[in-house]
Amino acid sequence: MIIIVTEPESMDQLVYFTQRKLGDKGTARVWVYRGDCPACGKAKMGKPKDPKTGRAKIRAKEYECPECKHIIEKTEYEETLSAESKYTCPECGKDGEGSIPYKRKTYQGISSLIFVCEHCGVKIPITKKMKEKKPDKN
Ligand SMILES: [Zn+2]
Ligand SMILES: [Zn+2]
Numbered sequence: 001m002i003i004i005v006t007e008p009e010s011m012d013q014l015v016y017f018t019q020r021k022l023g024d025k026g027t028a029r030v031w032v033y034r035g036d037c038p039a040c041g042k043a044k045m046g047k048p049k050d051p052k053t054g055r056a057k058i059r060a061k062e063y064e065c066p067e068c069k070h071i072i073e074k075t076e077y078e079e080t081l082s083a084e085s086k087y088t089c090p091e092c093g094k095d096g097e098g099s100i101p102y103k104r105k106t107y108q109g110i111s112s113l114i115f116v117c118e119h120c121g122v123k124i125p126i127t128k129k130m131k132e133k134k135p136d137k138n
Contacts, residue, residue, distance in 0.1 A: 005084040005097045008033070013044075015081065016102070020126060026090025030113065030126050032083045032102045037065035038072070045070075045077060079103050083126075085115050091122040104128060 008014055008031050016032040034044040047056040048064040048071075063077045064070070081102040088095050096118040104111045112125035 005086060005099055007031075007086070015078065016083070018126065022087070022124065023090035025093050026088050026124070028085055028087035028115070028124060028126060030083055030085045030115075032078075032081050035077070035081050037068060037070055038080075039070035040065060040068040043067040045072065083113050085124075085126070087115065087117075087124055089117040089119060089122060089124065091117060092120040094119040 007029075008017070011017060013033055014031050015034050016030070018030050020028045020030070022028055034046065037043050037045050043066050045063040045065055047058055047060045048062065049055060049066075050057050061074050062071050063074060079101065082099050083102040084097070084099045086095070086097045094117070098115045098118060100113065100115060102113070105114055106112070107114055107123070107125040107127075110125070111128040115124040115126065116122070117124055
């Protein structure tokens, strides 16, 4: 299966972006593009704007279409999107890419986006919050 992911040009296009170090040799960049309004299809859904300041309310629990004002609950909307990744596999060291639904699953007790290496099939979990392990002092 050939998956072609498109690297984002600007954060404005995205609802999520992260860059991670995975073990000793692995890295991953993960992003999620904003999706079109499912009601009118004319604009990208975004966080509703504060009418006073004109700024997006980033903590809002819903997304709004700037054209038709269609509103979707945050989780419902995000689960229709795709998370894309370019990574260097922490297991086999090869570069790969992939696309999965933007839906977190529990992996070893941590809510994660789970990519699968296209070369060796190892799971590459992108945890919700980075748990940094302090390097061993030698
Ligand atoms: Zn719309
Ligand atoms: Zn691999």
